[in-house]
Amino acid sequence: MHIELQDSTFKQLRDFIYEKTGIYISDAKKYFLENRLVRRIQERNLSGFDDYLYLIQYNGGGGELARLYDAVTTNETFFFREPQQFGVFADSIVSEILKERGAQGMRLWSAACSTGEEPYTISMLLMEKKMVVRTEMIASDISDAALESAKRAVYSSYAVRNVPELYLRKYFKANGQAYELESSVRDSVKFMNINLTDEKKVKCLRDLDAIFCRNVLIYFDKKAKQRVLSLLYDSLRPGGFLFIGSSESLHNLTRAFKPAIINGVVVYQRS
């Protein structure tokens, strides 16, 4: 059965998703939404996109809102993605944080962690540094499916393709084609479902030393980016650090953060 997405329904769905998540789906990406939601319509035994819109508009359709978030997010990630940033964090930023924090330890947040590769990479790097101070590593995403996979912590050879040999041997157990993360790394990260545009939820996280918010703002429009950046600013302690994706920039979005270039990597610092 072919289910067609009419332009007017597409616009209503697009606006609804934008209001809820900040994700902006352009006209050119109508096919993307159509492909992603057809499965949901079939699974819910609905007759078309209008019924689906009705379902999510009223009470979130009994858990359907969470499935919608799973469907419209892009969860591409891998271990040691943009490794120069992790290098600068481990070699320069950690010591800055510890100068400020001392024995109190660090509070870190991976703010769109997808299936967990980013926060786990940070945890492994800190373990290799033999950090004696307490580190709280919080990781969040809007997608329950991604978070479930993060907590399972079993990865494909593709996800671990950039993991240095030493780390692979030390922190993973190969099981056929799968790589299981060692429990000390798995248990070092606390996962939560946080929608970055949800002020109430983001406000639960305060006094952070560093936030990694990489490769997620690209899905938002300017207004949503600015809103999220202002919430992240409030979540950092004064002097706290923000990492965004290396292809992203805060230019034209906010002047609230001071950029510094360390070994070719741009790091933003809260004033």
Ligand SMILES: C[S@@+](CC[C@H](N)C(=O)[O-])C[C@H]1O[C@@H](n2cnc3c(N)ncnc32)[C@H](O)[C@@H]1O
């Ligand atoms: C491409 S992944 C980036 C993962 C990782 N940070 C990295 O750089 O490899 C983008 C993630 O952002 C999440 N995301 C999208 N909109 C979000 C929102 N409003 N709140 C929280 N997470 C969101 C998606 O679910 C997805 O897992």
